[in-house]
Amino acid sequence: MHGDESSTDGPKASFDRANTFLRAGDAPMAERICRQALNAHPRDANLLCLLGASLIRQKKPEEAEHTLSRAVRIYTDFSRAHEGLAEALIMQGRLPEALASLERAEHLEPGRASIRMKKAKVLTGLGQDDEATREFEASFKLTPHRENLVRGLGLQRMGNVREAEKIFRDVLLRDPKNVDALRLLAGVAMRAKQWGDAEALLERALEIAPDFHQGWSDLGLAQQEQDKVEEAIEAFERVVQLEPLRPNGYVSVGTIHAMVGNHEAALNSFEKALDIDPRNFGALSGKGHVLKTIGKQDEAIASYRECVKQNPDHGETWWSMANLKTFRFDDADIENMLQRVARESLVEEQRTNFHFALGKAFEDKEDYDRAFEQFALGNANRRQREVYDPVQTADLHDQFIKTFSKDFLAGHSRAGCPSNAPIFIVGLPRSGSTLIEQILASHPEVEGTHELPDLGRVARSIGAGRNDRLAYPRVVPELSNDELREAGEDYLKRTERHRELAKPRFTDKLPNNFVHVGFLELILPNAKIINARRHPLDSCLGSFKQLFARGQPFTYDQFELAEFYLEYQRLMDHWHQVLPGKVLDVQYEHVVDDLEKEVRRILDYCGLPWNDACLRFYETRRAVKTASSEQVRQPIYASSKHLWRHYEKHLGPMIEILEPILKELPADWQPTG
Secondary structure: OOOOOOOOOHHHHHHHHHHHHHHOOOHHHHHHHHHHHHHHOOOOHHHHHHHHHHHHHOOOHHHHHHHHHHHHHHOOOOHHHHHHHHHHHHHOOOHHHHHHHHHHHHHHOOOOHHHHHHHHHHHHHOOOHHHHHHHHHHHHHOOOOHHHHHHHHHHHHOOOHHHHHHHHHHHHHHOOOOHHHHHHHHHHHHHOOOHHHHHHHHHHHHHHOOOOHHHHHHHHHHHHHOOOHHHHHHHHHHHHHHOOOOOHHHHHHHHHHHHOOOHHHHHHHHHHHHHHOOOOHHHHHHHHHHHHHOOOHHHHHHHHHHHHHHOOOOHHHHHHHHOOOOOOOOHHHHHHHHHHHOOOOOOHHHHHHHHHHHHHHHHHOOOHHHHHHHHHHHHHHHHOOOOOOHHHHHHHHHHHHHHOOHHHHHHOOOOOOOOOOEEEEEEOOOOOHHHHHHHHHOOOOEEOOOOOOHHHHHHHHOOOOOOOOOOOOOOHHHOOHHHHHHHHHHHHHHHHHHOOOOOOEEEEOOHHHHHHHHHHHHHOOOOEEEEEEOOHHHHHHHHHOOOOOOOOHHHHOHHHHHHHHHHHHHHHHHHHHHOOOOEEEEEHHHHHHOHHHHHHHHHHHHOOOOOHHHOOHHHOOOOOOOOOOOHHHOOOOHHHOOHHHHHHHHOHHHHHHHHHHHOOOOHHHOOOO
């Protein structure tokens, strides 16, 4: 409805141009175009509504209300003006007035799904949940192809993903702008970890429906998985902008800030979510994680306690308390967890968390048989949802050994980036890597970061886009010296976002980087690599008792875990053979027995001058994300050695597989059987 359209097509051209900018995310430019056009056509309703939308996008609800109220006065029967005015009122928390505007819009245009959807959100905010549910259902019925999409979603939930995908694609063939179909197809891509495809589909959906809050939320997740941190934060902040009275967007923003170490920003976002809903367990749990990371254990426990008070079945938070390692459950906690884990209706993922938490609880009581029973149940439960192929692991390690031969490495020595800034700490999980990192981070010349994903991403990127389709590691011999140097520089550039201090050296403590030692020699020949080692049974048992948030799929079965240890040892033996002296092995038990001697070895190897602070590593205040965060804030105790002996009678499969390594150990390190 263009008020002056009969005399000129100027307003329409301006509207189309401004709308293009708004859909592209440039709300200020859209506002500028609308204001210029309104100088000549002050009564154009579409321009007024688009100006209002531009102001809402910029979080200027009062200005938007003024503009949209004017549109309503000029064109009382224009439903889009009433709907836009409702959005401005929602942003100001004036829900009853917003509901009245939406009801007027619905009266004028009863078949518009977006109006019913907005009514549902307002009714939810007003606590009228039954009415909100009816509005949501009504909006679904007004959406074209809804029946087919619901059928596809049902198939997907039953595991028939291929047939569901076919239905979603069929809907898009008939209706290319169907936002729900685009989002559901993106969901299929996300389940397959095809994050780039999901991102592209969601961006198409948001071009069509820029106010589609769930689309922005999914887009943020897809970008987060691709390590596009800034883009993901922007997407989640759009969710907050579109739904300022719901906590979910704030929780998502807080979660990604926590992930990249922006602890203050994360806490601020979680607090905003809790201001809206003090019982939101996602915000309570997230807040607890951040407080734990920055060393505020008592406050972390208080947040976790409040979380399980609000949602006692949230096993993840019970495990988070257990995962503090220094925390102890009381008898009432244990009885509570036992009752909950026995319920058949409990979600299986939460059941896994309860089993691991109970395992830690019984271990602290020195009831090792019951502890192992719970750990075994938790591992068996989790293993059902993991994808791991030990043959594939062995094949991949064969590729590394074949690719990075002694002759090949010698022929490309000193080819890479000359920086000596990174110190890599590799090995297997639960083998003392966090302790080594804390020792180094106590040195004034070293910044401790955390487990960085960047080296693996650099490795995978070097084969992308090649015509020969060679992938890492087979593609490495095809790289020129310039490309090797550029790969090293790429790694350093990627890791800049993790570094906050102006220190010349930094740690990268991702254990699984042990596979990349040969690659590191080529791209960063002056980087230092420390291999954190522990008694094989303590190392494997430590992983078996640990519920990892993601990755490490080999840790949930005794046979697979022990076989992976042998594979790790095979590859480390290769690196020592082809690159003698390149990697420093640091045995955890030796650090416990003679801390100063081992610290001197570590500092000498890294080319760092002696500093007494490294002996008092437990006094160093820094954020620590791993499961050992509280343990490295305490002095070392001898009781941390040979914990596996408490469980020896339960470790038969593990001991059998590891026998070739165990028999080479000192007599007092070997199993009694």
